[in-house]
Amino acid sequence: MNDILSPIELTPEYLVDVASIDREHQFLIGLYNGLVASVRDSNARDMWDDAFQKLVAYADQHFANEERLMIERRFPGYDSHKRQHDNFIQNLHHLATDRTSQDEKRALERLLAFVGQWIRGHILVTDKQLGEFVKRD
Numbered sequence: 001m002n003d004i005l006s007p008i009e010l011t012p013e014y015l016v017d018v019a020s021i022d023r024e025h026q027f028l029i030g031l032y033n034g035l036v037a038s039v040r041d042s043n044a045r046d047m048w049d050d051a052f053q054k055l056v057a058y059a060d061q062h063f064a065n066e067e068r069l070m071i072e073r074r075f076p077g078y079d080s081h082k083r084q085h086d087n088f089i090q091n092l093h094h095l096a097t098d099r100t101s102q103d104e105k106r107a108l109e110r111l112l113a114f115v116g117q118w119i120r121g122h123i124l125v126t127d128k129q130l131g132e133f134v135k136r137d
C-alpha cells in the first residue's frame, strides 16, 4: 500500500491539547480512515460519494469552529490559518469534479492522498500553533 494512503493513527503528536479540537480531529481522521479502507473495495464504491461528502461537510464545520475560536481569542495567525482551510475546501471540490474524466480508482486515490497529506501537515503544524496559543492565553 502506498504510504501516503495509509490510515492516520491518532498518536499523541497529533493532539493540540484543546479538547474540542482534538475531539473533532479524531472524528475527521475516522472519516478519512474509513475512506482509505474503502477506496480499494469496488463494492464500497457506491458508498464513496456519500462518505466523501460527509468528510467535506464535517471538515467545513470543524474549520468554522476553529475559526470561531481564533476570533474569540484574537489569534494573530487567523488570516493565514483560515486561508489554508479555504484553499483545502477549494482544492477538494476541484479534485472531486476532476475525477470523472479519469480512471476512477486512481482519481480517488489521488484525492485521498491529497486529503491525508493535508490533514497530517495541517494538524501537526498549523493547528498545533493554534493550540499553543490557546494554552498560553
Ligand SMILES: [Fe+2]
Binding pocket: 021, 025, 062, 066, 123, 127
Ligand atoms: Fe483542525
Ligand SMILES: [Fe+2]
Binding pocket: 063, 066, 081, 085, 122, 126, 127
Ligand atoms: Fe485548522
